[in-house]
Amino acid sequence: MMFDTAHELFRIDTFSMVMSALVVFMTVAVSIYSPGYCEERTTFRRAVFYGAPWLFCLFSCLGVVSGSWFMFTISVELSSLALFFIILLQDPKAARLYIFSQLLGAGFLLTGTALLGALTGATAIGPVPGDILWLFLTGLGFKAAFPVLHFWLPQVHGKAPTPASALLSGFAVKIGVFGIARLVSPDTGTVLPFLGSVMAIYGVGQALLQHDAKRLLAYHTVSQLGYIVTALGAGTSLGIAAGFFHTVAHALFKGLLFLSVGTLEKVYGTKDLDHLGGAARELPLTFSLFLVGALAISGFPGFSGYASKAMVKAALYEIPNPLWYWALQAAGVGTVISFCKVGYFAFIRERDPGLRPHREHMPGGRKDLMRNTGMALPAAATLTLGIFPGFFAGLGGLESNSLFGMKDLLPAAATFALGISLFWILRKWFGSGKHEIPDIDTLISKGSRLSAPVFSILQSMNCGLLRFYIVAVVAAGLALMFLM
Amino acid sequence: MTLVLAIMLPLLSAFLIPFFHLARKTLSAGLISIMGLASISAALAAAYTGWYSPAVSLMGGWAPDIGIALVGDRLSSAFLLLTSIGSGAALACALEKFGGGPWRFYALFFLLLGSMNGILLTGDLFNLFVFYEIFSVAAYLLVAFSMSWQALEAGLKYLVLGTIGALFILLGTAFTFMATGVLNMALLAEALASIPRETLTAISACLVLGLTIKTGAFPVHFWLPDAHSSAQTAVSALLSGVLIKVSIYALMRVCYIFFLGTNGTVFLAITVTGSLSVLGGHLMALRQDDIKRLLAYSTVAQIGYILIGIGCASAAGAAAAVFHAFNHMLMKMGLFITAGNLSEEKGTREICGLTGLWKSHPVWVAVFAVLSAAIVGIPPLNGFMSKWFIILSSAGAGTVIPALVIAAGTVISAAYYLRILSAFISPGEGSSSGLPPSVPRKPRRRSISFAIVGSFALLCLVLGVMAFSPFFRECFSSIGQTAVDVEAYVGLVTGR
Numbered sequence: 013m014m015f016d017t018a019h020e021l022f023r024i025d026t027f028s029m030v031m032s033a034l035v036v037f038m039t040v041a042v043s044i045y046s047p048g049y050c051e052e053r054t055t056f057r058r059a060v061f062y063g064a065p066w067l068f069c070l071f072s073c074l075g076v077v078s079g080s081w082f083m084f085t086i087s088v089e090l091s092s093l094a095l096f097f098i099i100l101l102q103d104p105k106a107a108r109l110y111i112f113s114q115l116l117g118a119g120f121l122l123t124g125t126a127l128l129g130a131l132t133g134a135t136a137i138g139p140v141p142g143d144i145l146w147l148f149l150t151g152l153g154f155k156a157a158f159p160v161l162h163f164w165l166p167q168v169h170g171k172a173p174t175p176a177s178a179l180l181s182g183f184a185v186k187i188g189v190f191g192i193a194r195l196v197s198p199d200t201g202t203v204l205p206f207l208g209s210v211m212a213i214y215g216v217g218q219a220l221l222q223h224d225a226k227r228l229l230a231y232h233t234v235s236q237l238g239y240i241v242t243a244l245g246a247g248t249s250l251g252i253a254a255g256f257f258h259t260v261a262h263a264l265f266k267g268l269l270f271l272s273v274g275t276l277e278k279v280y281g282t283k284d285l286d287h288l289g290g291a292a293r294e295l296p297l298t299f300s301l302f303l304v305g306a307l308a309i310s311g312f313p314g315f316s317g318y319a320s321k322a323m324v325k326a327a328l329y330e331i332p333n334p335l336w337y338w339a340l341q342a343a344g345v346g347t348v349i350s351f352c353k354v355g356y357f358a359f360i361r362e363r364d365p366g367l368r369p370h371r372e373h374m375p376g377g378r379k380d381l382m383r384n385t386g387m388a389l390p391a392a393a394t395l396t397l398g399i400f401p402g403f404f405a406g407l408g409g410l411e412s413n414s415l416f417g418m419k420d421l422l423p424a425a426a427t428f429a430l431g432i433s434l435f436w437i438l439r440k441w442f443g444s445g446k447h448e449i450p451d452i453d454t455l456i457s458k459g460s461r462l463s464a465p466v467f468s469i470l471q472s473m474n475c476g477l478l479r480f481y482i483v484a485v486v487a488a489g490l491a492l493m494f495l496m
Numbered sequence: 497m498t499l500v501l502a503i504m505l506p507l508l509s510a511f512l513i514p515f516f517h518l519a520r521k522t523l524s525a526g527l528i529s530i531m532g533l534a535s536i537s538a539a540l541a542a543a544y545t546g547w548y549s550p551a552v553s554l555m556g557g558w559a560p561d562i563g564i565a566l567v568g569d570r571l572s573s574a575f576l577l578l579t580s581i582g583s584g585a586a587l588a589c590a591l592e593k594f595g596g597g598p599w600r601f602y603a604l605f606f607l608l609l610g611s612m613n614g615i616l617l618t619g620d621l622f623n624l625f626v627f628y629e630i631f632s633v634a635a636y637l638l639v640a641f642s643m644s645w646q647a648l649e650a651g652l653k654y655l656v657l658g659t660i661g662a663l664f665i666l667l668g669t670a671f672t673f674m675a676t677g678v679l680n681m682a683l684l685a686e687a688l689a690s691i692p693r694e695t696l697t698a699i700s701a702c703l704v705l706g707l708t709i710k711t712g713a714f715p716v717h718f719w720l721p722d723a724h725s726s727a728q729t730a731v732s733a734l735l736s737g738v739l740i741k742v743s744i745y746a747l748m749r750v751c752y753i754f755f756l757g758t759n760g761t762v763f764l765a766i767t768v769t770g771s772l773s774v775l776g777g778h779l780m781a782l783r784q785d786d787i788k789r790l791l792a793y794s795t796v797a798q799i800g801y802i803l804i805g806i807g808c809a810s811a812a813g814a815a816a817a818v819f820h821a822f823n824h825m826l827m828k829m830g831l832f833i834t835a836g837n838l839s840e841e842k843g844t845r846e847i848c849g850l851t852g853l854w855k856s857h858p859v860w861v862a863v864f865a866v867l868s869a870a871i872v873g874i875p876p877l878n879g880f881m882s883k884w885f886i887i888l889s890s891a892g893a894g895t896v897i898p899a900l901v902i903a904a905g906t907v908i909s910a911a912y913y914l915r916i917l918s919a920f921i922s923p924g925e926g927s928s929s930g931l932p933p934s935v936p937r938k939p940r941r942r943s944i945s946f947a948i949v950g951s952f953a954l955l956c957l958v959l960g961v962m963a964f965s966p967f968f969r970e971c972f973s974s975i976g977q978t979a980v981d982v983e984a985y986v987g988l989v990t991g992r
Contacts, residue, residue, distance in 0.1 A: 082884075086875040093874065108914060112907045119903020122884060126891035126899060147896070470780055474718065478653055481718040485660055488715050493701035496761045 348431025
């Protein structure tokens, strides 16, 4: 038996429908934004730039509705391939890193799927037995940026064209989360909250040190994914619903934030926070849209991030270990600090006097209009979800009013107060020079030197000397005889 | 009778070509294509017979225990189909390039074709060795045919290492005969069950090593990169696409019939060799600058996948191995022909010199892209499907390491195929080196070659999609069943 056909081809439920709607919405927003961003010259490259997001959308939809792990993996791999092409236009190195990491993840997933088929005779999407769980978690971890496996994310998000970054952060990583949500079972109860809290804290910590705005946002993606993974780790239906709510909310506001940074990149020609500044006066509309995203990700009441984080915390009340809850609170303070940083350095303070805005991208032009329209869509959705979270709260069996109780509002206010005051104290430090802790991606590129001995052994094996070959072949024969 | 014709017609053509040459001095391409068509249709007829009504023909009417039996069953049919398609394509490419001129080339080619069909059809261990010798001699000479310095060196290496392989096969055959007194494979399947354990170990080590050397798997692959990269394009394609698969067939047949019930360690050894091949082949390919050498190392890795499939020792594994062998024939022949033509156009085989081809030869580059996507394993192309089947069957055998090795190999192969493609697409004609741009040659028309690689690329897609259909899966699992069903084979030959 090479395949099993004993599962349904598609599995369509509320979650997969929400995810499909989300990816279509994000793709529409990005497609409206793209004409304001795209500067490709040839027709072929423009076709890739505008076509690839829709290809991505198609395969992502297939992925979230598929009924078996096999179809899920294929669709997800194809959707990564679509994004690969659009990243390739801007930065071949980042594109390669992206596709290699995704292929490796797909390899783990396929291996897991094959073992699942061998063990249980079916590969229907859903929880898997504990002894092959690690294969699935590793495979999905490449997509969902688990610690260490996130090595590709900051670099790729930072270097991709902005529409691709928005889709990457908005949806591509969420497919991994979606897969994890399908995996949730009692076996995942210990590992997921741990991983999630590490991601939430680590992502924020790295984000605080970044001065490249897109790289900063990329680390926030890791951190926010940590919230989602922790919520999923609670394992209850409330936890899963909270994870989904934060998935949707994060897709919308992170897409919005990436798009606003993309605007800065186009107008000023840089996304480096050391040089930017003063954009609030020149681009008031972009600033207000950015503010929607920033307030949402920091969890300001009335925005989607607040409601979804409140729901995540409600899910965490149900599990006995308070450590996860406090880890997420701490990450929340870091989030506030780092978005104060982006807002202050990119939009408010005086910028580097050498930096002149490009005229064609200034407000009043067609490009600015397209960009702001594209950004208005997720901003509107963020506000709507923030004020009426009833649908998602209902999925978890909560009343939407219960999210606005004092036990959620007070911590949110405290987080804000603490974050803003800490930022004000530390703003000189943030503004002065570079603070870096090497992340796993630099370690990997350093560690690749370790592979040199392997290559030199291989190289010397293929030395071209016939006498060596003869000896090697006969030795292989003797070894074979001995070992058998 | 059809089985005999599949061997005799190519051998007859090989015998007649020198006479035609003596009589007419020039050979027309038409004559050679007629001979080729006749030989290939004979092979296809044998494949048809073997598929629908498995047949045995006893040479000279002697009983199987003393005479030679030719056996056509589904496994040999599948490989006959593979060699027919592959050698037909190679012959067409050679005819387009050389015309009817080099009669020695065609004589060797038909000799090779006859011996390949012989290996695929024989049911006798010593006869297998004899056909292997004909096959190898023809292959050595074809590698060295261009008589350039590299080709001669490659041919010599191939000769020496191939002879060592043949020596091991002969040694294994001799041990077998000494231990049992028969050479017919079906009778051996029964006889080997009752010989001492140590003897069986010696026999299996000799046979497996000999055949592994011929397949070019990693620790004993040394002849392969030289031979496959130094030969002419059509021959390289033939070597990588077809000749290796014949050795794969011999390995499958011998291992499944002799050792499936008697010595399970053989399959462990094959799996380990396969995994090493995947890693070693891909890592070496990553370091190559010469495009044909790179493709040759990629063949080493792909052989590894097939060996992992064989090493599962199950019907599913055998079916997956055959499917991957077939796919690899399509992909690698297509890649070799494309790469050969493009590098002849540019006058270099260095990857960094193969630039600007997207502008001048867009369709060739597109075909190359499809074929390399297939060989890397992008769904839903055939390379992905066969790798998936191999992963499935190796998981079914209860191991996880080969599957992870395959996953890692996929990433490495994506790296080097991307490198080639980005060289093809890059604008090129870089004047940074200060060298004058190479003299643009008059572009040659290669419509037959293009039709072949184009249809191979199309087949890659079609086979990949067809792999989802139940009919297709039944076909392949019946091949796998045939391969591992030793009793049916014995029954077929002995008539019991």
